[in-house]
Amino acid sequence: MMRSDFAAFWPTVRRMLLMLALLGVWPAQAATVRVLQVDGVIGPASADFIVRGLAPAADLEAVVIALDTPGGLDTSMRQIIKAILASPVPVITYVTPEGARAASAGTFILYASHVAAMAPATNVGAASPVAVGGMPGGGRPSPKADDGGDDKSDASDKTQKSADKTGPMTPSLGDDTLARKATNDAIAYIRSLAELRGRNVDFAERAVREAASLSAEAALREGVIEVLAVDVPDLLKQIDGKEVALPAGKRTLATAGAVIDNREPDWRTRMLAVLANPQLALVLMMIGFYGLFVEFTSPGFGVPGVAGGICLLLAMYAFQMLPINWAGVALVALGMILLVAEVLMPSFGVLGVGGIVSIVLGGLFLLDQEAPGFAVPLPFIAGTAVAAAALVFLAGTLFLRSRRRPLSSGAEEMLGLTGQVTVTEGVDSWALVHGESWRVSSRRPLNPGERVRVTGIDGLVLTVEPIESDQGSPS
Template sequence: QVHDIVARVLAGRGIGIDEAPGFLAPSLRDLTPDPSVLTDMDRAAERIADAVRDTEVPVYAFVNRRAFSAGALIALATDRVYMLPGSVIGAATPVGGTGEKAPEKIVSAMRSEMRALAEEHGLDPRVAEAMVDEEIEIEGVIERGKLLTLTTAEAEALGYAEQVESWDALVVAVGGSATTPVQDVQTNWAEKLVRVLTHPAVAPFLLSIGFLGLLVEIKTPGLGLGGAAGFLALSLFFGSHLILGLAGWEDMLVFGLGVVLLAVEAFVLPGFGIFGVLGLGGVAAGLYMSMLGSFPTTADLAQATGVLGASVIMMVVTGWALLRRIPTSGRLARRGILLETETDRSLGYISAAVRADLIGREGVADTDLRPTGAGLFGDERIDVVSETGWIPRGGRIRVVQSQGYRHVVRGITE
């Protein structure tokens, strides 16, 4: 089976002009029997086609029996197409993961790609379009309502291919000889690692470890194991998707902006407000987009949703169990970011209830109000929320509302 990583293999791996026949390796031909049934092959084919067009090394396509869908696109991107007798090429309509025809947006993009390749090689672009869209009619070639697939003889008559009798005949046709060595390009260890890291069963673990590591680092600050593990896991997630061509720098920028907004909400302007909502949205959008390409299919969207959902579930369950067992950093408690004090009844604390008698009472803030905290009214300590934003500890306050468990106070400035 051909994986997305083949796009990078064909982009050039240090293969010089003398080793060009290696691009025609039989093993590569055997690995692409019918790309139309493989997930993401249309997107992978686009990257392979771009790599073939950009290379300075002459590249030729050898159609051994059939080149459907993505195979047709890649073949047209090469300098010349050679076909064995009895072979066929065409039927390049994009399909979804379940075999249904792709949405018109994706079909239109594929149609334009095929037309551009045909024009680039001086061929009739209508023939290439008819391989994608059954609505294209060409007199004497294909009628409306049928998808175009060409035999070797038909492709040769239209200038789309040249017939060769064998592999050895192809090598001779492109300037080689029967003794020309063939180089088999193999997937290296780095490409295999990227394949593992982007697998739907592995990606959720990377995301979970990344965020849990950062949470542990926030709760127990200092450059430690939690922060290092979180940074490494997120780097592996984004790096692998970036190499594979799914993620872009804009996705990482959106994710980073979301993290910054969450930090502002947590450390600069506490209280779950607009920065927190925008931050969560940015983080989720960055992660989601990093798992999609330019033209995601329904299967791509479902897979990305599944990975993100599994990550959230793992983070909630593991985070709840883990953070309960990690002591709060004294440094954060002293800064008022995390509270260590227990509001036990034996220590004089009472739960907030309907207290109409509190309205109008004056007291002092017993903690910094950010905007929530505790107020001291005589010898009674009550949980309160500031109506006017941040109030420092010791500031004078007055109760202006008491609604159930919510006691609203206002700072006294006079």
């Protein structure tokens, strides 16, 4: 009886033993860590790349931003930081490879991340905001901003001595209210990030106020970063077991042996990086304007109008991604209109010079702020203005020359041509003019072989007059 009962339950027992064996030897699925490669200026393209990389990351163990940047736009930086602070998974910013840097906007991103790491021979800092054209005051920092001291002359002397030892520093704030507002806003922002992550607050403020910078070893020693790693696998090994604070609560990292999912910028990001260039946007705007001008003045071909419309729309798309001063765009547009008006109106160069000056001023005022990789240098602006003026004047010269040429088509071309009478039937006569047989009429009867000159045209009938002597062969 007992033997039969055991035989009945044996299949169930065998399945249970098999499941226990599988649970004992089957390896658990490894965690996945996504690595976003960000190399270059922080702009709309890199912001879009990072935000899209963080959006579908809920099933990941962590996201690593492999960063190497000289800085970038404030708007793009804040967009990235907002995405990091709201990320459901830990974000590790890793300044890599050796020789890379996290300057300016990169410093803010490093401070905002849950874990900050750097590779050897890298640096971080120099996060002072820079306005278009720099700041007044000779290019040296002002000690008066938020120093809390009473003796301003002593502070000025100390700063001057420090500047003499260390060389030029950030542009002076002086009495420029806008500059002080931008600097104090940046200081408050990076201090809040440092306090949130428990990192060195003093260096964060000095990085903005004095453009201070640290090497990777010094940053680790002073509590700016948590990890110094030679590569991504070493980084994941060192942060394994580290506890980080997320919006949903605290979380312990399990990154040792994680699967690395490398993400390079795709075609969309590369295209945005090309378009988000103020120099290219300026050139596209000019090509678009002049393409439409050529199409409107000489309709029928179509290519200038189509190309001009596409370039103008691309320029507008680039402008809306950048911190553009629309007064600068309006000045550039006014300059192009004045150059065209110079060709069509006898202003003796006044409109042309005004157009060049307007384009140069518009280019200088084009950006609300200056950042690495997004500046519009004066030589480029001047060269663009001169090239636009030369193109317009060349087109105007060709246009005026074409107006002086004799007509080569149409009814007016027939006036003055000579021909020879071929057939005469009563009052009707035909003559060979311009290689074609035309019906002609004259005040007196015509004879075959007689030479005539065209004096008028009425529909398909030419009015001619006889030529008394041979004054040339038929045209």
